[in-house]
Amino acid sequence: METSYLNSVIKQFEYYKLLGDKTLEQLTLEELQKEFVTDSNSIAIIAKHLAGNMLSRWTHFLDEDGEKPWRNRDQEFIDTYGSKDELMESWNAGWNCLFEAIKPLKESDLEKIIYIRNQGHTVTEAINRQLAHYSYHVGQIVFLAKLNKGSEWQSLSIPKGKSANYNQEKFSKPKGKRHFTEDL
DSSP, X not given: OIIIIXXXXXXXXXXXXXXXXXXXXXXXXXXXXXXXXXXXXOHHHHHHHHHHHHHHHHTTTTTSOSSOTTOOGGGGGSOOOSSHHHHHHHHHHHHHHHHHHHTTOOGGGTTOEEEETTEEEEHHHHHHHHHHHHHHHHHHHXXXXXXXXXXXXXXXXXXTTOHHHHHHHHHTSOOOOOOGGGGO
């Protein structure tokens, strides 16, 4: 299980970080802060929320409740970024905290019970919960960025009308076990 599950979830988290990174690279601070409708979340706000969640959930992951007393979740939904560099620093701090917590885990850790707001989760359940949460929000970031950039958007996956070319390239390789992110 250790080889398969832990390696797989690390690669999945890396994949979602990569999607976020490649999206954020394409945007200016003004585009990151754009709210499409009143009371919606901009990309900057979603990124800030993700960073806050990651820092809370993954700091002392095995020993402390995942909802830290120092976290101010409501503040995560107020854009306070003065620069794109500041946003990127926050974004990377969250992801670094996650990877520092998850990479040393062993198979024997997976059934340990950890808490998020006093609700017990196995480590596996907590990882799965966060993977789903982060992929949901990264998807929002990508979608909002595509709306922002329009025809200037640089696709992060198979562009429309290019499926046949993509499949041809994939099927030209011999069958083998590899993670889909290895080609990115």
